[in-house]
Ligand code: SF4
């Protein structure tokens with residue numbers, strides 16, 4: 643089962659990965675990271691390993707594991 647790991651403290655909560663995920667399995671966390679941003683988090687299931695989120699993230703926060 644593919645999954646993603648998001649480096650939360652590099653995330654600036656720009657929403658791009660959330661918008662581009664075809665399975666809608668990324669959400670913005672209510673908590674804040676070290677920079678004071680709501681960060682993206684994986685919902686835990688449903689990733690198909692398409693790489694869209696990792697490619698679109700301007701801060702290279704996401705790694706995809708297949
Ligand atoms: S790899 Fe694709 S399906 Fe998985 S979280 Fe990223 S955009 Fe969504």
Ligand code: SF4
Pocket residue numbers: 648652653654655656657658659660681682698699700701702703704
């Ligand atoms: S695209 Fe990158 S910086 Fe933007 S919300 Fe997603 S993980 Fe965070």
